[in-house]
Amino acid sequence: MIYLDNSATTKPHKEVLATFMQVNELYYANPASIHRAGVEANTLLAKAREQIAQLLNTEANHVLFTAGGTESNNFAFYGVAKKGNFRGKHIITTEIEHPSILEAAKRLQSEGYEIDYLKPDKNGVISLDELQKKLRKETILVSIMHVNNEMGAIQPIEEAATIIHENSRAMFHVDAIQSFGKLPITFKDEAGPDILSLSGHKIHALKGSGVLAFRKKPMIEPFLVGGGQEFGLRSGTVAVPQAVAFAKAARLAIEALPVQLEKYKKWSTNLHEYFAQFGSEIFVLSPKNGAAHILSFSVRGLKGEILINAMQKRNIIISTSSACSSKQTKTSHVVEALNVDGQFKNGVLRLSFGAFTTNEEIEEFKEAFTAVMKELKGDNER
């Protein structure tokens, strides 16, 4: 099976699974217990936290383990909003965020918060001018995703950070779930994001693991309360094996990043050229300067599902633009926000690469896709 749906989820690394198994077998004690086994589990957890902090250029006690990307995003959103609402209730985000941000925004809106949505241009990139204009004294949070999950647009995070920090006291949250391990993203000493969301299963770790990390001391309202774990910000016994597996996967991802990035770029260019051969039959949504590991495209008048099935018969897994919303029938909010032409709107497909993708697989994809196009569209339409 050729798996080209790595933005939906990834296959865990063997080494990461080995870590997960071993930690479950050897260090299963509760890290909050004071007996030796507990202390050992806690030491291991602390080391995992430290490792992630180093990769992100922050302090260990600024790294919180969560149950995944949605929780991290929700937590950042609600947590900052509730903690900061004495300063104001204004929040800025974009139209093309993941639903875990947009739904959280909606809910806050119903609670009296004011949300401004930035509109992307046709390449999916927000306007920094618009951002600057919308910032005000009451703005407490700006949340912008680094890489869009549906079409790979990269937002100008550093420039946005500078604008936000120079013009407001808002916290800058970046959903880095699709970019961590694929593009460089860390905290910077001064400029840069204040909060980062990461998800384990997008970097070949396990589902059910995530991180919410802070540049400075976390100023956030907990929404899980209880035993006071995770510095009192997220109670509940910490899932040590998941956390350690996350730390390992994160290290592997960052170590491999330069090499992987080159590969993704090569494949992306290659496929952009390949799709161009089909002329106006295929519309490529992903901008050429977008994230190279995501490539979204659409075939004129063809529903996405038909192509997915046809490719699947040839043992190649591709997907619609977002796994999270693929079972919904309406057009994705991202595609809507980008004003995609009607003939292409309903068939947006996404190829996404991961650590296990190979050159051969890309070639096989092209071969199979050419055949499928012939089958579905006939020779003469080329």
Added chain:
Amino acid sequence: MKFKEILVRYGELSTKGRNKKDFINRLRDNVRYSFNDIMPLKIRAERDRMFIEIENDEKLNVLMDRLPHVFGIQSFSPVASCGKDLDEMKALALDILEDYRDAGDITFKVEVHRTDKTFPLNTHELQREMGATILPQFSNFTVQVKKPDVTLRVEVREDAIYMMAQVIQGAGGMPVGSNGKSLLMLSGGIDSPVAGYLMMKRGVRIDAIHFFSPPYTSDNALQKVKELANGLTKFGANVRLHVIPFTELQVAVKDNVPDNMSMTSTRRMMMKVADKVREEVGALGIVTGESLGQVASQTLESLTAINDVTSTPILRPLISADKLDIIKIAMEIGTYETSIQPFEDCCTVFTPASPKTKPRLDKVQHFESFTQFDELIERAVKNRETYIFPQKEVKEDKFTDLL
């Protein structure tokens, strides 16, 4: 790499007449000692200041990170140098000041010191020339001669031009070891590491003693004390930790002294053991983290009863400190997080329900007189285990594979 050396300004020792040389040598040794892991370091100790050569950025980072903790240093500055050429000087100045470009509005001045009198421009000319080069390049700089935020100091010396802009505050105090050695009673709580720190700041070298009562206290508690001892080494000296097997003595006290006085008696035994160890290691005083009125053993009556066993000076740097102030220091020096780990220690295992806050010395002596404690004390002292910190970091290999 623009910075080639670090200039270290001495602390209090600049006022120490004839002993000055010893102080300086001690500081140099302590610096060497603190940076054992990045040796070799070329250190030039002069009468008024010390220069540490830097060969690479890595060393610079480690030095910048740890020098602020070393006692005996007033302040220090990374120093850049260049040839005696005006263009080179201007370029270097701009390079150094680049760090302040994004720092908001800044008041600024150039200060020139010219030891090499053959340099073609005199002090004022050089000052003006540098200022005129720098100011147009930085829109956020305004000149202020009194108390500017940033002073670019340009020194024209025989061999080269030296420049610095940053003055980093040191830890002050005196080089550890310049005021003899004392034995610190290290319990694992918040107070005792702070007491040790304060004495080190006054130049006292520290050996630590800990009373270990297995199975009543756990390896966790011991591990915590080791961490604390290790934590104290960053102020510029090694620390030896003497771990006393205390169970036997502690149980003997519990069994033979009435409950309400057992606490006083236990402390007296600790003091006796400590005093013997102190003598063996050649320390001159005993340091404790006692603070007046904090617990039953820290009333003046208790202190009198405990102190009765020795005539050695007992140094109590925290005696008048409030708990909150102590916590604040513990946080600053990085021992707090370790101290608050919740493990039983020797002082908490047999705590009586209502210890006497005003024990009578004669009564305590009376109850102790029925038991041969001396023998037990000798044994405890003899069977102590000694650890030296900082320990070579033993990487926990079993975890490395997992991560």
